[in-house]
Amino acid sequence: xxxxxxxxxxxxxxxxxxxxSGLMLCVLVFVSxxxxxxxxxxxxxxxxxxxxxxxxxxxxxDAPAGVYAIFVGGKExxxxxxxxxxxxxxxTLPTGLPDDDALAAVAAGRGEVWRTLSxxxxxxxxxxxxxxxxxxxxxxxxxxxxxxxxxxLMSLVGGGLAATLVAGLLSLVMARRAVRPxxxxxxxxxxFISDASHELRTPLTLxxxxxxxxxxxxxxxxxxxxxxxxxxxxxxxxxxxxxxxLLAADPREDSARETVDLGAVAEQAVTALHxxxxxxxxELRATRTGTRHSVRGLPVPLLRxxxxxxxxxxxxxxxLIIVEVSAGKNTVVLRVSDDGPGFPPGEESRLFERFASxxxxxxxxxxxxxxxxAIVSExxxxxxxxxxxxxxxxxxxxTICVSFPAA
Numbered sequence: 001x002x003x004x005x006x007x008x009x010x011x012x013x014x015x016x017x018x019x020x021s022g023l024m025l026c027v028l029v030f031v032s033x034x035x036x037x038x039x040x041x042x043x044x045x046x047x048x049x050x051x052x053x054x055x056x057x058x059x060x061x062d063a064p065a066g067v068y069a070i071f072v073g074g075k076e077x078x079x080x081x082x083x084x085x086x087x088x089x090x091x092t093l094p095t096g097l098p099d100d101d102a103l104a105a106v107a108a109g110r111g112e113v114w115r116t117l118s119x120x121x122x123x124x125x126x127x128x129x130x131x132x133x134x135x136x137x138x139x140x141x142x143x144x145x146x147x148x149x150x151x152x153l154m155s156l157v158g159g160g161l162a163a164t165l166v167a168g169l170l171s172l173v174m175a176r177r178a179v180r181p182x183x184x185x186x187x188x189x190x191x192f193i194s195d196a197s198h199e200l201r202t203p204l205t206l207x208x209x210x211x212x213x214x215x216x217x218x219x220x221x222x223x224x225x226x227x228x229x230x231x232x233x234x235x236x237x238x239x240x241x242x243x244x245x246l247l248a249a250d251p252r253e254d255s256a257r258e259t260v261d262l263g264a265v266a267e268q269a270v271t272a273l274h275x276x277x278x279x280x281x282x283e284l285r286a287t288r289t290g291t292r293h294s295v296r297g298l299p300v301p302l303l304r305x306x307x308x309x310x311x312x313x314x315x316x317x318x319x320l321i322i323v324e325v326s327a328g329k330n331t332v333v334l335r336v337s338d339d340g341p342g343f344p345p346g347e348e349s350r351l352f353e354r355f356a357s358x359x360x361x362x363x364x365x366x367x368x369x370x371x372x373x374a375i376v377s378e379x380x381x382x383x384x385x386x387x388x389x390x391x392x393x394x395x396x397x398x399t400i401c402v403s404f405p406a407a
Contacts (some may be wrong), residue, residue: 012175012179012182013172013175013176013179014172014175016171016175016178016179017168017171017172017175018168020167020168020171020174020175021164021167021168021171024163024164024167024168024171025160025164028160028163028164029160032156032157032160035152035156036149036152036153036156039149039152040149043145043148043149044125047125047140047142047145048125048127050064050067050140051067051125051127051138051139051140052127054067054069054136054138054140055069055127055129055131055136055138056131056132056136057069058132059071059088060088060089060090060091061090061091063090063138066140066141067138067139067140068090068092068093068094068097068124068138068139068140069088069089069090069136069137069138070088070089070090070093070097070098070103070136070137070138071087071088071089071134071135071136071137072087072103072107072134072135072136072137073087073133073134087134094119094120094122094124094139094141095119095120096117096119096124097117097124097126097137097139098137099115099117099126099128099137102115102126102128102137103128103135103137105128106128106129106130106135107135111129111130112127112128112129112130113127113128113129114126114127115128116142117139121143122141122143123141123142123143123146124139124140124141124142125139125140125142126138126139127139207231207235208231208235208236211231211235215229234272257296257297257298257383258296258297258298258299259294259295259296259407260294260295260296260297260298260299260302260407261293261294262293262294262295262302262325262332262334262404263288263293263325264293265299265302265303265306266286266306266323266325266334267286268303268306269303269306269307269310269323270284270285270286270310270323272307273307273310273311273314276311276314277314277317277321280314280317281319282314282317282318282319282320282321283319283320283321284310284314284321284323285320285321285322285323286322286323286324286325287322287323287324287325288324288325288326289324289325289326289327290326290327290328291327292327292332292406293325293327293332294332294406294407295332295383295385295404295405295406295407296383296384296404296405296407297382297383297404298383301379301382301383302379302383304375304379305334305375305376305379305380305402306323306334306336308372308373308375308376309323309334309336309372309373309376309400309402310323310336311372312336312372312373312400313336313337313338313340313398314338316338316340316341316398317338317339317340318338318339318340319339320338320339321336321337321338321339322335322336322337323335323336324336324337327406328406329406330405330406331403331404331405331406332403332404332405332406332407333401333402333403333404334401334402334403334404335390335399335400335401335402336399336400337397337398337399337400338397338398339397340397340398341397342396342397342398343389343398351373351389351400352373352374352376352377352387353374373387373400376400376402380402380404383404384404384405385402385403385404385405386402386403387400387401387402388400388401388403389401
């Protein structure tokens with residue numbers, strides 16, 4: 001697993017459904033705003049065209065239905081009938097008309113004047129302009145169109161909410177179907193790891209018990225028990241690794257983290273792998289820089305991380321491997337460097353993928369599956385760490401850096 005699964009499949013399903021519903025809501029809001037804006041603009045343009053046409057009629061009685069007209073033949077408005085090019089007004093004018101200020105402005109040569117007047121809870125769009133040698137003031141009541149726009153807006157909002165609810169329910173069903181294969185795969189993975197760990201725990205316990213009995217007999221006979229001590233220690237470590245694998249396979253469980261000395265863990269791994277390195281005539285060296293090397297984590301998975309890095313370096317080193325733990329201001333950094341062939345240029349991004357064997361190894365070192373660095377990346381992510389390649393290249397060796405927040 002590239003990182004510990006933070007959520008159960010149920011939470012993943014809900015999260016996917018919410019994300020899809022949120023996306024649908026954004027689309028609906030955008031479409032609703034676009035539709036409302038287009039309709040509102042079209043309505044206003046239609047009112048403006050109606051008023052411009054009304055300003056060209058010969059008499060107020062010829063104005064379109066719903067349009068009020070006032071024609072003034074001079075600078076002052078004059079009520080009454082009126083023929084072509086003369087003064088006149090519509091028979092009934094709403095309160096607030098004529099707009100004397102607009103008439104005076106146009107009479108003074110200002111050009112056409114557009115205004116919106118609100119009178120007695122009604123709204124009028126008013127155009128005042130020069131037309132046929134007179135001043136024409138025409139007005140249309142926009143109250144009904146505004147009510148229609150309000151109804152359109154309410155319909156869009158209601159329809160959008162209903163569509164979002166339906167989309168949420170449908171996406172929940174679809175997300176469950178999409179997540180089901182992943183849930184089944186995770187269940188199979190967990191069963192495999194738990195079954196394998198359970199089956200391996202029993203023989204490991206027997207090995208440890210028999211090694212302890214043999215060590216006691218050897219000690220009674222005053223023989224050398226150092227090799228048996230190593231067997232007992234390795235069997236105990238393997239049991240702890242199996243327990244950690246069980247925890248890592250189950251996202252619902254996790255051991256309480258503790259403060260771990262990463263420098264001590266690195267030295268433990270180096271000590272355990274000294275023999276392997278010596279068999280391949282590789283010098284394995286551990287160094288520390290700084291004083292505090294404590295991180296928040298668990299000893300066993302961190303030991304697995306260092307062991308995987310050092311084992312990878314042993315497989316490729318020519319003569320020397322340096323394991324360095326340094327303390328920064330807020331971080332603790334582990335660097336494992338070797339003098340091997342390095343990584344091919346441009347392949348750094350694939351280093352931490354599973355089954356990605358980037359560097360070739362000698363045939364006598366056995367088969368490699370490309371899992372070591374992937375495990376390193378997963379353990380580092382589990383404890384909020386990062387992994388990077390600081391140095392690589394043909395015949396220039398390689399340095400892999402793992403950085404953790406300082407405890």
